[in-house]
Every structure is written in structure tokens, then in C-alpha cells.
Amino acid sequence: MRSDVTLRPLDESLLRGLLDAAVADADPLEVMPPVEGPAGWTAERRETFVRFHRSRSLAAEPVGTTYAILVKEEVVGAARLLPLADAGRAVEAGVWIGRTHRGSGVGGAVLRQLLDLARAGGAQRLVASTTAGNTAAQRLLTTLGADLTRDGDAVTARLDLRDVD
Ligand SMILES: CC(C)(COP(=O)(O)OP(=O)(O)OC[C@H]1O[C@@H](n2cnc3c(N)ncnc32)[C@H](O)[C@@H]1OP(=O)(O)O)[C@@H](O)C(=O)NCCC(=O)NCCS
Structure with missing residues (x-):
């Protein structure tokens, strides 16, 4: 397991790094909900990306927690945990990693840390x-x-956190 991968709760400073990583190294559709208009990182998509994270994770009452993924000191992606309101103690997990950092074990290290964070927050199941x-x-x-x-193209993963070491 890689030991140079860390998760840090998103703040305004990390959000700037996250936008830079997304623009340089990911497709908008991999990292945010669809926005109408020409393909690529238009000014509107960049603004929407920042607003999206501010409203979800940096608001006074955030709906979930977003973590910047760092390899050494470089922001390379984001991971999130979103409590599922009507599903007991379940959280939804999401991850994206910049293209140039994929396939080298970053995702595995991130998922392991996300599971620990979800458990520490009281979750029992992860979706x-x-x-x-x-x-x-x-x-x-x-x-x-x-x-x-x-279900068609959609795949749902369910994990009981009490069964994971
Ligand atoms: C999905 C994602 C998070 C995986 O992260 P990653 O750092 O590339 O994954 P890892 O390098 O840790 O590899 C994880 C496993 O997938 C395998 N793998 C990695 N890239 C692969 C590829 N392109 N095709 C097939 N298998 C692949 C690895 O071999 C590894 O399997 P192993 O543990 O049996 O060896 C990353 O590709 C990503 O950010 N994709 C875009 C956004 C996305 O799809 N998010 C997921 C939504 S839940």
C-alpha cells in the first residue's frame, strides 16, 4: 500500500489546488455534474466546480465531507463521504484521481483511508x-x-464496514 497518499479535509486553499488538478488532469464529467455548453473546462464549468464544492463541503452546514487527495504535497484528486439520510448509518463514497496519477495504487490507498474515516464517523455501511x-x-x-x-450500465457497490479489517 502506498504511504505517500494522504487525505486532507477540503478548505479554500486546497480547493484552488483541486481546481488546478481537475483542469490539468481530468475531464469535467469525471469530477462534477454535467454543465450545458461547449466541451472542456470553460469559465462557467470552473465556476460551477468551485461553487459545487463550496456549497457541499465548505458551507456552514455541509452535506458531506470532501477530502483533497495528496501525493506527497501535490493535490491529485478528491474523495468524498456523503451520509445517506434515510439509510441508517450508511455513507456514499466517491473518488476521482487525475489521469496521470491513475493506475499506480493511489485509488487503493484512498479507499482504505476513506473506509477508516467513514467508520470513525460512525458509519456502518458504505455505498x-x-x-x-x-x-x-x-x-x-x-x-x-x-x-x-x-442495473444496465449502473453498478452499485455495497460494503458492510463491520466486516472489513
Ligand atoms: C477509479 C479510480 C479512482 C481508480 O484509482 P486508481 O488509482 O487508478 O486505482 P489503482 O491504481 O489503485 O488500481 C485499483 C485496481 O484497479 C486496477 N486497474 C487500475 N487501472 C485499471 C484499468 N485502466 N483497467 C483495468 N484495471 C485497472 C489495478 O490493477 C488495481 O487492481 P489490483 O489491486 O487487483 O491490482 C480512478 O481511475 C479514477 O479516478 N477514475 C475516474 C473517476 C472514477 O471513475 N471514479 C470512480 C467512481 S466510484
């Missing part, structure tokens, strides 16, 4: 959504012991 073609995400989740169910 994650991905797509049928996303082999890396599915491998990450099955390696941790998640059950995967498929």
Missing part, C-alpha cells in the same frame, strides 16, 4: 456507484469485499 466499464473502480471495491450489483 458507491460506478459504471459497467469502470474496471478500476470495480476492482478497488471488490478487493475491499464489496458486493456489486448491476
